[in-house]
Amino acid sequence: MSDSLAWLRTPAALRERAEGMLKYAEDGRSAWFAVDPNGLESAVQATLAVTRRRFSNPAAIPFHSRWRHFEAGGRDRWAALAPRLASLPREEIARRRIDLAVVSVLLDAGAGPDWSYREPGSGETFARSEGLAVASFHMFAAGAFSRDRDDPLRVDAERLATLTPADIAFGFQVRAHNPLTGLEGRAELLRKLGATGLARPGALFDILAVGGELKAESILAAVLDRLSSIWPRPMGDVWPHPALGLVPFHKLSQWLSYSLVEPLEGAGLRVVELDRLTGLPEYRNGGLLVDAGALRPKQAALLQQTFAPGDEPIVEWRALTVALLDRVAGHVRGHLGLDAERLPLVKVLEAGTWFAGRALAAERRPGGGPPITVASDGTVF
Numbered sequence: 001m002s003d004s005l006a007w008l009r010t011p012a013a014l015r016e017r018a019e020g021m022l023k024y025a026e027d028g029r030s031a032w033f034a035v036d037p038n039g040l041e042s043a044v045q046a047t048l049a050v051t052r053r054r055f056s057n058p059a060a061i062p063f064h065s066r067w068r069h070f071e072a073g074g075r076d077r078w079a080a081l082a083p084r085l086a087s088l089p090r091e092e093i094a095r096r097r098i099d100l101a102v103v104s105v106l107l108d109a110g111a112g113p114d115w116s117y118r119e120p121g122s123g124e125t126f127a128r129s130e131g132l133a134v135a136s137f138h139m140f141a142a143g144a145f146s147r148d149r150d151d152p153l154r155v156d157a158e159r160l161a162t163l164t165p166a167d168i169a170f171g172f173q174v175r176a177h178n179p180l181t182g183l184e185g186r187a188e189l190l191r192k193l194g195a196t197g198l199a200r201p202g203a204l205f206d207i208l209a210v211g212g213e214l215k216a217e218s219i220l221a222a223v224l225d226r227l228s229s230i231w232p233r234p235m236g237d238v239w240p241h242p243a244l245g246l247v248p249f250h251k252l253s254q255w256l257s258y259s260l261v262e263p264l265e266g267a268g269l270r271v272v273e274l275d276r277l278t279g280l281p282e283y284r285n286g287g288l289l290v291d292a293g294a295l296r297p298k299q300a301a302l303l304q305q306t307f308a309p310g311d312e313p314i315v316e317w318r319a320l321t322v323a324l325l326d327r328v329a330g331h332v333r334g335h336l337g338l339d340a341e342r343l344p345l346v347k348v349l350e351a352g353t354w355f356a357g358r359a360l361a362a363e364r365r366p367g368g369g370p371p372i373t374v375a376s377d378g379t380v381f
Helices: 003-008 011-026 037-054 077-085 090-106 128-141 165-171 183-193 201-208 216-230 251-266 283-291 312-336 345-364
Strands: 033-035 116-118 125-127 213-215 238-241 245-248 270-272 295-297
Touching: 003 011, 003 245, 011 033, 011 245, 011 312, 033 312, 037 283, 037 312, 037 345, 077 090, 077 128, 090 128, 090 183, 090 201, 090 251, 116 128, 125 128, 128 165, 165 183, 183 216, 201 216, 201 251, 213 216, 216 251, 216 270, 238 312, 245 312, 251 270, 283 295, 283 312, 283 345, 295 312, 312 345
Parallel strands: 213 270
Antiparallel strands: 033 295, 116 125, 238 245
């Protein structure tokens, strides 16, 4: 791997390019976005309003991770499943939690506005990220990713390698009237996951659990190193910009890294330096900044057309989101009287920018979609 690609995989590179994009926009050079400090304060206030409504005690704010989506509707599905694994050592339980988290995160790209999942048993209907999480959880619980019918609660590479779009469609209740965006892309990601050389995704635990303390940046490095072959682009979530060169994001890899923290800590490891990772440049966080007025579109086309992930305005939107989420987090901590150790960025996202973005989207557009439309293939957003 070249030095330049190695650097593009680091959180330092993500922030450096994001900060460069912010200066580019603040200097008036962007053809697509203007940065408005008043709008940034509106984004901060929207985040604070959601945070105070959801958490009376800031110390109780959990990590932003896939595990929150497994709790959709107020039910802790993993806790209900855990007794089936109670006889296993905690290291093996961590491997199985990682099995689930990896598969579910790789299935967590934009679902589209017309898809939903009706949960067996509860009868509740979930859409978007929560729906994708609940659907993937039930596939896991039913043994859809295991090679052994007598040991369903695991994910095995040889089973992943044979998954088809029809398998995903069945598990996600896809029908003509219930279409899921990027179905082929999701199935292809899981097939490629089965060909990475890991016998199971949970083998990441053994790669990471080499001491009592683990840096968050090391989790991302392991994810990018061991899973990089699954991405349809050789460099993964890295995109060219005419003024800044290559701009890295690694959104799904960072989302996965955040989602591995709880399984690792459950096995006794201490994960530190969480703030080295960045905010997630996806449509809820980015949508918050547009809808709150922190990022003001310079062209009407930005809100009217559909763009590809590599198009210039989308690269700018995502990079600006990374930079401005750091600003939002700093302001939120100031208002709440907390420091970065007590309220790291990953908790600000959960508290949260993600929910504030969803709330503003629901107020402004039928169906609550994002302000800017990106054509997803199931591998980026």
